[in-house]
Amino acid sequence: MIAWAEPVASTLLRAIAWIALAPLVPGIIHRTKAWIAGRRGPPILQLYYDLARLWRKEVVWSSVASPMHLLGPAVAWVAVLGAALLVPTDAAHAGLDLPGSAILFVYLLALARFGTAAAAMDTGSAFEGMGAAREVSYAVLSEVALVTGLLALSVHGGSASLAHMFDASGGVGSALLAGGLFVVLLAENCRVPFDDPNTHLELTMVHEVMVLDHSGPPLAVILHGASLKLAIFSVLLVKAVVPLGQHSPLVAVAVLGAAAAGVGVGVGIAESLMARLAFRRVPLLLTTAFLLNLFALLVEVEGGRLR
Amino acid sequence: MTAGWLLAGASAALVTAGALAWRWARASVAATLAACGAAAAAALWTLTGAGTWDWQPGLALGGQPIHLQLDPMSAFFLALLATVGGAGSWFARGYWSDRERGSSAARGRLWWAAFLLSVGWLLLTRNGLHFLLGWELLAITAYFLITLDRRDPEARAAGWLYLAASHTATLSLFLFFAALASRTGTWELGPVRDPAVAPLFWLALIGFGIKGAVWPGHVWLPSAHASAPSHVSALLSGVAIKIGMYGLFRFSEWLPLPAQAGWVVLGLGLASGVLGVAFALAQHDLKRLLAYHSVENIGIILIGLGFAILARQYGQPAWGNLVLAGGLLHVWNHGLFKSLLFLGAGSVHHATGTRIMSQLGGLWRSMPWTASFFALGAMAIAGLPPLNGFVSEILIYVGLFDAFASGHPAYAAVGSAVLLGLTGALALACFSKVVGVVFLGAPRTAAAAHAHEAGPEQRTAMAVLAGLCVIIGLLPAGAWPLVAMVAAQWQGQPVQNTPLLLTYLGSLHLALGCAGVAAAALLMARLRRVGVRRAPTWDCGYAAPQATMQYTAGSYAATMTGWFRWILRPQRHGEPVHGIFAQPTRVTEHTGETVMQLAVEPLARAVLLLGDLARRMQHGRVQAYVLYILVGVAFIAALALHGGAP
Incomplete structure (x- = not known):
């Protein structure tokens, strides 16, 4: 058998799994929110129906839009999928074992952000410009927090490759990381308290306002990419905190899936219990996330010295 | 010896180019291009392992014997000089043409050739006095290039400031070389073992730091880069400030360094990185913005150099290899994408007559090529995969991790990685702003609406630089041997073979590129299938949207510049609106050079x-x-x- 066939096949398989399962996470969040509010809520597969519908719809395009309106979503989706493939999904490091893949992960997410922000600026709408400005501004802080968190993990794992970073310690560091990375998850995916995905007032939106002028298949790509990103961060959070290393691969994957769904429930609970923050408070919360991750990093560095 | 003949040919061609500059424009540019080609060939010849070329003809200049040497370090910077010099001179044919600019275009060709000659001399000479001669020639030719448009008072003021700053640097370097010569007893340059010369490094740092636009020695740079013609800005940013880096790399290789040198270089690098991008965010002028990004990228290079020096001082040069290689590769990368961006900005200025971002917009429609090249350069400078900027940045990040793992400067490595991440995120925000405000959306003024595409010469020059950015991004393993040779010379010992990181990264970048193209093509095909209808932009039901209602560059960056108010010190003029039924008012905000x-x-x-x-x-x-x-x-x-x- 050719040497590269097996890794290519496994990569393809994982890509398909990510693509197919990602839209479940928003479904779980909506379900949780509906359950807490005492409503029946949309079915858990609602996003799949929406995507299928959008894929078939005609596109209405702003008269000032450039090819960037199409390129942006496409590039962003590919970048997010690439980032997903870097995250190991089972105990054996199935992710691509690239030294420094944690950095590639962060910069792929940055590439996705560039794509969505450029596509938003493309319509010449003041609202979408505002959304893009907020997105990139908050991302500065959340990226710093994310880099710090990943550094803490890589110090613990002794490698800057995502494939070797996740043998969670379950100690103080993990608790701090859990807090910090959860806030980063909320911020990067534009959830309450950073942004309210259900709001109907353009002035207060971040992610939703960036996609106001998208429709049809490009919007489907954007929505799917957003759910993929949410799934990535859920898995990342679980892998960072829950020690999965000692279990058999099957158990590990099952626990990972269940825990990622649990993160979705957590996001749903947070959204039900909190209101959106005032915009000037957002940097404070992100700085807090950065500090939590920084303390986790200090714990790892000093703990490593003691060991 | 081949390198010697190539270099001799290049110098002869440059002299010819200068002589022909006045009457025979086409022949002059052709001679410049030939010279750049020959110099690039000589540089690559050396970098691919042909060995060092050394020439001592027994002639004297100013009482000192002439001694030229092309070793990997010189060749590395010579290759950049040749690339940017060639692309810029070809770009100028369309951008600063004889038809539009008259005698200024001819003077431009003359000084361009003189600049290339003096920088080439500077890179090759191994004599302190001759180095100073080249340095002074560089300062003067660059002054005349900046002030090509003599009627523009801004350009004259910028040139004056540049000349003053350059001479401050020269003063420091004069002291440096004189003290070095008096200690070693000769003006000949080369490795020195005497530890007593270590403190001289501070003089070199001041001189080369001012030239290299290291914060806070960058004061001359924003106005010079903004007011000079754009091909000159590209040359200044791509090459002239890299000469400052050449000096730092060169003399940190040759001289024993004071104990704090690594820490100071690292500190300056971090300050340049973060503050450079903060000031860039607050600019309204496209070229001033690019100028401040030069400060940022110089910072990234210095982070690499700083850690390499630290590694050597801790006696474990091995973990400095990757940061050093990353810093060196970033010299090339920044030279390529920043020249590309300046040429793009020049095309925009040429087409619209303004550099103020908030008077532009929607340029992709009239200048699709320029817009595409500029967007590519913007992605490269923001360090996004799969382009070249990311290659050097990931080398530095992974090198920082090596530094951390070595256990010595553990906290410095971690802190630098976090600040590098901050710089990267701010640069991304800044360039999404530039691309969005200048090239996308609707034209904000009539000038922007009636722009025209850049001429064929301008497009070719940009295409060459953009192509090189893509090639280094997709084939990072191909660039490694060249960079490794320079790094090995600096370290004084061989560095490792192509790291696995780069081999993998190359294939991942290729896969990413293919997947991106495939996804875009798929989406395009789907759009054809379902059909596209055009309608006005949805502005939340507002019935009379205007182009001036679009988000401006200032408001896009407002949140981030707010974090840096303490150092940006923006000045606001005019009264904001008050109360209901407010009277019309005019508010301007402007960030000076703190x-x-x-x-x-x-x-x-x-x-x-x-x-x-x-x-x-x-x-x-x-x-x-x-x-x-x-x-x-x-x-x-x-x-x-x-x-x-x-």
């Missing part, structure tokens, strides 16, 4: 004041002059009596 205002200008005023005071002594009264002589003689006499003559 170091200039707080440090350089007060210092300059103090010097002028002292000069004024000194001038009072000269008043034409002979009696007083006799008194001066008397006091002087008495002083010398006292010195002779008490000073303890030998």
